[in-house]
Amino acid sequence: MRGREDSEAVAEYDPQMIEAKWQKRWEEQRAFEADTESARSKYYLLEMLPYPSGTLHMGHMRNYTIGDAVARYKRMRGFNVLHPMGWDAFGLPAENAAIKHGTDPHVWTSRNIAEFKRALRRFGFSYDWRREISTCDPEYYGWNQWFFLRMLEKGLAYRKLSRVNWCPECATVLANEQVVNGYCWRHEDTQVEAKEIEQWFLKITQYADALLDDMAQLEGGWPERVLVMQRNWIGKSYGAKVRFAVAAASGGAGAEGDAIEVFTTRIDTIYGASAVILAPEHPLIPKLVAGVAGRGAIEAQLARLRQKIVRPIELATAEKEGIFIGRFAINPFSGASLPIWVANFVVMEYGSGAVMCVPAHDQRDFEFAEKYRLPKPIVVQPVSGQPLTPATLDAPYTDYGRLVNSGPYSGLSSEQAIERMTADAKAKGFGEPHTTYRLRDWGISRQRYWGTPIPVLYCERCGLVPVPDEQLPVLLPPNVRITGMGQSPLANVPEFVNTTCARCGGPARRETDTMDTFIDSSWYFYRYTDPHNSRAPFDFETVRYWFPIDQYVGGIVHAILHLLYSRFFCKVMRDLGLVDHSEPVKRLFNQGTVLKGGTAMSKSTGNIVAGEDMARQYGCDTGRLYTLFAAPPEKDLEWSEQGIEGCSRFLHRLFRLFARHAERLRGVAVGNPRPAELASATEKEKALLRKAHQTLRRITHDFEARWHFNTSVALIMELANELQSKEPLEQDASPGVVKEVLELLTLMLAPMAPHLAEELWEMLGHAGGLVAAPWPQFQEQLAKEEQIEVVIQINGRVRGKMLVEPGLGEEELYGRAVTDPRIAQLIASQRVVKKIVVRDKLVNVVVG
C-alpha cells in the first residue's frame, strides 16, 4: 500500500486505471481499424495466429508485443497499417479434452477462444478486431474445402494407398514434417509407426522447383537459416539414373531382362562400384530370389531387415546390415558383374530405392564394405596431395578429383566425367540425367473429428465424386462421440456418412477423414483482408492492395511446416488466378523463446507465467517494456521477476517526472527553437534538446533497420535519467523546451508502452490521441554536439582526452593533442614514427 498522507504527494502511476481508460478510448475511436485506401501506403503486419489454448503466456506476449510496437511505429510513420488477429482453432487438444472430459469440441474451443481473447484484449494490442477469424468457423473452413476442390480439379489433390506415419497417441496419420526423428512432434516420446492407409495428398512436389527458385525473392527479407532449412527440406539433388542389367541366375531364377535402376550423384565413381544394394521393400526382390539356392534362409533374413525399418528412429543410428541375395548385376560401363545385396540403409522412398555401392568414395558404402569385406577399388584420386592406395585407404575419399581405373574416362576430372558419362549412358540407353527431391507430397488426411471435412463422396456407381461448390461447406456434425480409438469419429455418424451422390442421386458415402490443420493456417492471412466475403475466399483487388505481407512475426518452430505450406498455397492460388504474386510474405522475423528456469515457456509443460497475472500485478505496459528490454528480440529471453520489477520502477519514476511538471506545462506552447534561437538557449536547454534528438535518431534507426528494441528502451531510460539529473527543470530551462523534450520522450515511448504514453500525452495538455500522432522529425542541428571528447593515444593506449569543437581538421587536432602537457611530457624523449588522426574521435601518436 502506498501512503497518501503527504498532502503534497503527486499522483501515482496506476496502470490498471490508465490501461482500461485508453483501451476503451481506442475502441471508441476505432483507432486500429484499417480499410483499403489509396491515399497512404499500406503496411501489412502480421503475427502468427495462436492456437487458443486458454492461457496466454509470456511467449505469446513477446510475439505480439514485438508486432504491436512495429505496428504502432508504422502508424506513426503514416502508414495504413493492417494488423489482424485470429484463431487456429482446429486441432487435437479440443478432441483430447472431449475424450478425457466428454466436452464438446465446439463448446470447449469457443470457451477457450473467449478466454484467450479476453487476455489478449487486456494487453491493448492494436488489432483490427473486426477482421477476427476462427478456423473452426464454417465460414472459414468452407473455403478450405473450396480450395481442396480446386486442387482436385487441377490434379493437385489425389488419393493413394501409402505407407504413412502413424502416431498411436494421436491415433492419426502425421505428415513427414510432423515426424521428428521418428517421434511424434506433439508426443515427444511416442514413436511413429508405419501403416498402410488410403490417403489424400496434395502435390507439393510439383512446386518443388518453384519453392526453391522463388527463395531468391526472400533473400534478405527472411532469416537465412529458415531459407536453409527449407532448402534442405526440399533436398533437390542432381544426378543420374543408371540401369544395371540383372545377370542370368544359375538356378533358373527369374528377373532376367529386368534391370535395377540406381540413382547416383556420383556417376564418375561408377567404375569403383563393388555391389548393387536394394532397399528391403524393393519390388524386384521377390523375383530375384525366386529360384536362388538357399532361398529360405535369405527370405528369413529379408523379413528381419524389413522389421527393423518400421522404426525410423533406429534408421539414423542403426548398424548397417545387409544380405547378399545370390544374384548379380552388370555394371553397364565396365561390364563387371556385381553382387546384389539388400541392406537396411537403403530407403525405398528416396531415389529409386537402389544404390550402387562405391566403398572407396562414399562414407556409407565404405562402412558397409568394411563390415562385409567388399572390395574397395579406387577410381578417383585427389588432384593434389598423397595419392590414395588400397593399403592406406582408412577412410573414403568423397571429394571430386581425377579419374583413374575408369576405362576411357580415366584422366578426366570428376566434373567432366559426370557430364560425359551421363551423356554416354543416355546415348547407349541405360541411363539419363535425373533430379530427385527429398520433399514428399503433403499427406493431409487425418482420422480425426476436429478439423475440416474433406469434401468428397464415394458413390457405388460413380465412384469418387467431389461435393459441388454450392453444397459447401460440408459441416462438421455436432454431438459426435469421440473415443480416440480406431478410425475417424465421423465414420460412426450415419447421418453424416450416408448421403446421396451429387452426380447420380444414388446412395453415397461421405469421406470421413478431416484435413490436416496446417491447411487452415496456409492461407488465413488472405482471409483477414476480406473476412466476411461469402462469395469467394477473398476479393482479388483487396488482396492486391494489401499483399504481400510486409512483416510477419512468429516463432522459428514454423520454419518448415507452416511457412513452406503457405508458400505452396500461394503458388497454387496464383495458378488459379486468385492472386497476382508468388510469395505471400516479404519479410519474416523469428522472435526468440521466452524461458523460465532455462526451459521454454509452454502450456504443455505447465512452465508458464500467465499474461493476465503479470498484467494485474504490474500493468501490461510494464510487461511490454520488459519483454522488449530484457533481450534483443531474436534471442531467447529468460523471465526474471527482478527484471520486470526494474521496468515497473522505471515507469513509475517516469510518471512522477511528468506529474511534477505537467501542471505548469499544460498550457505552454512547445518550444522548438530554430537555429537562430538556439544560440541564445541555455546550456541546460541545449543539453536536453541534444540528448532528446540523439535519442530520436537512434530509436528511429532501431525501428527502421536494426530491430533492437532492447537498446531503444535503454535509450528512453537514458533520456529520462538525463531529465531527472537536470532537476529542477524549471530553473535555467524555458517551459517550452522542457515540454518539447517531454513530448519527444512520450512519442518515442508510444510504440513500447502505449497506454502510459497516451496518459502522459494527455497530461501535457493534448486532447487528441497519441495513436494518430506523427513520429517526430529528427533535427540534426539540435543533436549536434558543441564539444566532442577526443581520445589521445600513445601507441594505441589511451593517455589523455581533450574537448574540441566538432569537425576540427586533422592538423589542428594533432597539434592540440601534442601540446597537452601530459602528452608532451610522455613523448618528449621519443621519436614520433606515425601520426593517426581520426576526426571527432581520436589522435594516436606512435612513438618508437
Add this chain to the structure above:
RNA sequence: GCCCGGGUGGCGGAAUGGCAGACGCUGGGGACUUAAAAUCCCUUGCCCCGAUCGGGGCGUGUGGGUUCGACUCCCACCCCGGGCACCA
C-alpha cells in the same frame, strides 16, 4: 558427420575497426523514517602502486595473424545451442 547461430562483469545485455561493460538487475554504502517498505543519492570487472586527488597493469572461450589500434576482420581449435542426417 554436415550446415547455421552463439561464447563479453555476479546476472540480462551494450559497443560491428577507435575510451569494453551503455541501460537494467544484483550486491555495498548513505539520506529520509521511531522503524520498515517505497523513494532519492553515491558505489559496484579483476589486480597493483599511492597519503588523498590520482596513476599503472590485466581483461570480451583458447592459440595465432592482419592493423597505429581488434569484442569487432582473417586462420586454427575448444565449448554451448539449434537444424539436418544412412538422401545415394
